[in-house]
Structure formats: structure tokens, C-alpha cells
Amino acid sequence: MSPTRSGPVRSETARLKILETTARQLADVGFERLTIEGIAAEAGVGKQTIYRWWKSKSAIVAECLVEGMLLEEVQSIRTSGNVKADLAEWLDRVFATISNSESEGLLRSLIVASADNSEVAVRVRGTISGEDTLTSRLRAGIGEAPNLTADAPFQEIAEALVGAIILRTLARAPMTPQETRRLLDATLGTRPE
Structure with missing residues (x-):
């Protein structure tokens, strides 16, 4: 029964x-x-x-x-074969979203909601930097950047990128495209000229 x-x-x-x-x-x-x-x-x-x-x-x-009802633009990252270009395009979209006063408040609200409730924080973390989004794109980029090897700390790299987004959101200081590229060089590595 x-x-x-x-x-x-x-x-x-x-x-x-x-x-x-x-x-x-x-x-x-x-x-x-x-x-x-x-x-x-x-x-x-x-x-x-x-x-x-x-x-x-x-x-x-x-x-x-x-459910994809908030910050849809943050939840999709293309896979073109050039992880730095894909992540630069994604980060530029994220920071353009932050520059929009409506979306900036929304992202700050999600940060507050995460700080308010650990269950919420886990779900937000999984949605933005989890295996279905950023971490997945990093894994797909093995060999496309010096720091993306088979044993790379993909989750930690994803969290470093998301941490920069959170810090810039709280400071109300979106990154410029040049700053985004420097962040990607710092996290993904650079190839010798």
C-alpha cells in the first residue's frame, strides 16, 4: 500500500x-x-x-x-572551441546586466537572499557556477587554455570568476572588457608569445 x-x-x-x-x-x-x-x-x-x-x-x-526566471543571460555560455572568447563574451553580458540598474538590483538581491539562507546559497551556486553552466564550459575547454588540463580545479576556477562578479556587483563597479580579459588570463593562464 x-x-x-x-x-x-x-x-x-x-x-x-x-x-x-x-x-x-x-x-x-x-x-x-x-x-x-x-x-x-x-x-x-x-x-x-x-x-x-x-x-x-x-x-x-x-x-x-x-527555473530560469531570473538572470537568464547569466545562465548560458556558448561553446565555440575558444574558451577565453566564450567566457569573455559571457562575462561582458554579465557585466552589461550589472550596468543595467534593474538587473543590478536583482543580482544584489540574489546575493542578499543567498546570505540570508544557506539552502538558497547552495542552489544559486549550483545554478551559476555548477556543472550545468560555468564549470561545464570550463571542462569542455580542456586544452583550450594553459590552466585547463584534465586535472584542473574546474569548480574553483568557476568560483573565482563568480567571486569577481559578486565583488563587482556589491561595489557597483562592473568590469570593462579589458579587465574581463585580464581576469581570464589570470584564471585560465596565458600562452607564451
């Missing part, structure tokens, strides 16, 4: 409406002013529905990121 679940079944329509509302409100008001009450009112659900499915607003924000 299979166990039965008590309580209402989670509605996928309601879940998506809550996530879409959260993403929109986060962009509009930022993490600090985002409230469960505001999300519930706009999404047309009760607060108890939200709290039944998520522990906190941080958890909802993290699910929005994982």
Missing part, C-alpha cells in the same frame, strides 16, 4: 504564477521590500499556500533562479 499525502495537491499553475510574480516583484522592489503578502496578493493565492511550499522568500527567489 502506498502512503497517501495529506493536504492539498500542489498546483503547477499556482506554483508558476507565484514564481512569475516573485521574479517580477523582485525586479521592481528588490529583495528587502519583497514580501510574501505582496506575492500572495498579486498571484491570487493565500499566504498559507506559499508557506506550505517554500520556507521563506529566499527559497522562492532561489527557485525562480533555478
Whole structure:
């Protein structure tokens, strides 16, 4: 006999409406002013529905990121055969996003949400620097840069790049394309001229 679940079944329509509302409100008001009450009112659900499915607003924000509803431009990196060019293009997109006041606040809000909740931090880390994104691209680049060998610390290189993004986001100082290339030289290595 299979166990039965008590309580209402989670509605996928309601879940998506809550996530879409959260993403929109986060962009509009930022993490600090985002409230469960505001999300519930706009999404047309009760607060108890939200709290039944998520522990906190941080958890909802993290699910929005994982679902690709936030910072979509940060979650895709092309694979052209030139890892430095691909990562330079990606970092330029990330820093252009930071330069946009709406997106800058959103990225800072994700940093705050991560600091607020360790579960959120793990999900954000996995989404941005995990095996499906940055770390995967670095692994695919074995041999394309001096520091990308079969035994390279791919996760640590990814985290160094993401750390630079976080630091620049908090300082409100996006990197220029020249600074991005120097960062990539420092993390991926340079070939002798």
C-alpha cells in the first residue's frame, strides 16, 4: 500500500504564477521590500499556500533562479572551441546586466537572499557556477587554455570568476572588457608569445 499525502495537491499553475510574480516583484522592489503578502496578493493565492511550499522568500527567489526566471543571460555560455572568447563574451553580458540598474538590483538581491539562507546559497551556486553552466564550459575547454588540463580545479576556477562578479556587483563597479580579459588570463593562464 502506498502512503497517501495529506493536504492539498500542489498546483503547477499556482506554483508558476507565484514564481512569475516573485521574479517580477523582485525586479521592481528588490529583495528587502519583497514580501510574501505582496506575492500572495498579486498571484491570487493565500499566504498559507506559499508557506506550505517554500520556507521563506529566499527559497522562492532561489527557485525562480533555478527555473530560469531570473538572470537568464547569466545562465548560458556558448561553446565555440575558444574558451577565453566564450567566457569573455559571457562575462561582458554579465557585466552589461550589472550596468543595467534593474538587473543590478536583482543580482544584489540574489546575493542578499543567498546570505540570508544557506539552502538558497547552495542552489544559486549550483545554478551559476555548477556543472550545468560555468564549470561545464570550463571542462569542455580542456586544452583550450594553459590552466585547463584534465586535472584542473574546474569548480574553483568557476568560483573565482563568480567571486569577481559578486565583488563587482556589491561595489557597483562592473568590469570593462579589458579587465574581463585580464581576469581570464589570470584564471585560465596565458600562452607564451
